[in-house]
Amino acid sequence: MIRRLLRLAAAGAIYLSLLFVGDVSGQRAPGSLLLDAPVITAVVPGSPCANDQPMPLIVQGSNFAAGLHVSLGFPRGGTAVLQGDRILNVSAASFTVLAEFPESGNYTLRVHNLDGGVSGAFIVSVQNCLTISQLAPTPIYARSTPRIVTLTGGGFVSGVTALITRPNGSGYGVSGPDVVSVQPNAVQVRLILPNSGTWRIVLRNSNGDLSNTQSFFVETSPSFDFDGDGAADVAIFRPAVGEWWYRRSSDGQAAAAQFGTASDIVVPGDYTGDGKADIAFFRPSVSEWFILRSDDGSFYSFPFGSVGDIPVAGDFDSDGKADTAVFRPTTGTFIIIRSSDLAAIFIPFGQNGDRPLTGDFDGDGIVDVAVFRPSTSEWWIRGSIGGIIIFAFGSPGDLVFAGDFSGGGMADAAFFRPSTGEWFIVRSENSTFYSFPFGAAGDVPVPADYDGDGTTDAAVFRPSSATWFMLGSISGTQIIPFGIASDRPIPNAFVR
Numbered sequence: 001m002i003r004r005l006l007r008l009a010a011a012g013a014i015y016l017s018l019l020f021v022g023d024v025s026g027q028r029a030p031g032s033l034l035l036d037a038p039v040i041t042a043v044v045p046g047s048p049c050a051n052d053q054p055m056p057l058i059v060q061g062s063n064f065a066a067g068l069h070v071s072l073g074f075p076r077g078g079t080a081v082l083q084g085d086r087i088l089n090v091s092a093a094s095f096t097v098l099a100e101f102p103e104s105g106n107y108t109l110r111v112h113n114l115d116g117g118v119s120g121a122f123i124v125s126v127q128n129c130l131t132i133s134q135l136a137p138t139p140i141y142a143r144s145t146p147r148i149v150t151l152t153g154g155g156f157v158s159g160v161t162a163l164i165t166r167p168n169g170s171g172y173g174v175s176g177p178d179v180v181s182v183q184p185n186a187v188q189v190r191l192i193l194p195n196s197g198t199w200r201i202v203l204r205n206s207n208g209d210l211s212n213t214q215s216f217f218v219e220t221s222p223s224f225d226f227d228g229d230g231a232a233d234v235a236i237f238r239p240a241v242g243e244w245w246y247r248r249s250s251d252g253q254a255a256a257a258q259f260g261t262a263s264d265i266v267v268p269g270d271y272t273g274d275g276k277a278d279i280a281f282f283r284p285s286v287s288e289w290f291i292l293r294s295d296d297g298s299f300y301s302f303p304f305g306s307v308g309d310i311p312v313a314g315d316f317d318s319d320g321k322a323d324t325a326v327f328r329p330t331t332g333t334f335i336i337i338r339s340s341d342l343a344a345i346f347i348p349f350g351q352n353g354d355r356p357l358t359g360d361f362d363g364d365g366i367v368d369v370a371v372f373r374p375s376t377s378e379w380w381i382r383g384s385i386g387g388i389i390i391f392a393f394g395s396p397g398d399l400v401f402a403g404d405f406s407g408g409g410m411a412d413a414a415f416f417r418p419s420t421g422e423w424f425i426v427r428s429e430n431s432t433f434y435s436f437p438f439g440a441a442g443d444v445p446v447p448a449d450y451d452g453d454g455t456t457d458a459a460v461f462r463p464s465s466a467t468w469f470m471l472g473s474i475s476g477t478q479i480i481p482f483g484i485a486s487d488r489p490i491p492n493a494f495v496r
Helices: none
Strands: 002-008 014-020 039-044 051-062 069-073 079-082 094-101 105-112 122-126 131-136 143-154 161-165 171-174 179-183 186-193 197-204 214-219 234-238 243-247 254-258 279-283 288-292 299-303 310-314 323-328 333-337 344-348 355-359 368-373 378-383 387-392 399-403 412-417 422-426 433-437 458-462 467-472 476-481
Touching (some): 039 122, 051 105, 069 094, 079 094, 131 214, 171 186, 310 355
Antiparallel strands (some): 039 051, 051 094, 105 122, 131 143, 143 186, 161 171, 161 197, 179 186, 197 214, 243 254, 288 299, 310 323, 323 333, 333 344, 368 378, 412 422, 422 433, 458 467
């Protein structure tokens, strides 16, 4: 038996005492009167997924009042009280509670108003749903060798498999030993992600339940990342002794290799697909390529090109490996040997006197060819999906290059003006441009992604002091002494 005293605000205090029969749980006894007791009729979602993180649950019904709290009974016993900032948007007919459901099963939900009114127990049936909430590591760089990817979320059980969709829409399954470990809130899978672009993953439990689709972007590996940590390394070629020196961004230690001669043209790239840049050069006198494998230290060579060809490099077939390629000025033709099938591809584009450039200008994960024409200061870009783009940008004395400076997932046209030490960049996403000073007369531009965020950074090598100056997009300005005045900075290899 519960007695409630109500005070009616009027001239002179009037007190009304009501008597009703019931128990403190709020269950109505036959013939009794329940005053203002909250009533739960539904919750949204009706069957929430198990998750150890607070999730919003909308409680619907009647007679809810400001200041209420919720008691939540767990399937295996025990009760949690949810109140204060866990209760949101209270009205008479609904409110939101932030609740954790760490395991599947039936939970009991009761609403307690400030005046003592308590609802009946409402059963919330929690399911063991598959949910992917996060993927690591990020960023992920394209490479043709396996790596471990961790998916966090909820509802993972032994026997889970993965369905992978490539950027081109094709797919494959991952199961067995390639599902490395399974915990209720985390799964590790072994994936091969050789192409840059947007990938998708869905998990399937052994009972056939499917998770949400998790999309993730795979970046093109930095061109000058010799230690495979996802960031470009400060590196030089010393012509007098044919030595390569690079400073590993992963630990700051220097490494060296003797490979090449003073007349060779350096063309570093990930030719083996292991996520590390390989030391490589083109020998113009014999039109031969020499590549030092980063994985085992062995080297191989092969003839490709002819006298007068300009070597270029890029992953033109999107298989996670750099392809050998040349631009032939005499015919205005790019010639590419695809690493995927060793087929030779001829692309007539440009003319004698043009400066060859490469980059993914349309963001489809495939490297495109381009030229800068000094006679008209024009850029000509041949996109693999966007057709040919022509625009004027720069002058004959500028040093041109391509890189994703704006972080939009596409290569931007850019140049360094030696006379003023200024950088000029056209944003690929909207064709606007910006400029800024960074460097001085005599500096050598060395653009690369030095802080590993997927964005190309402005940087210069100053021969007079053998010092590197990098303007990192997230790391800020770095100054690193490395090399001697006569060294050739490696990240300048594709500046024209």
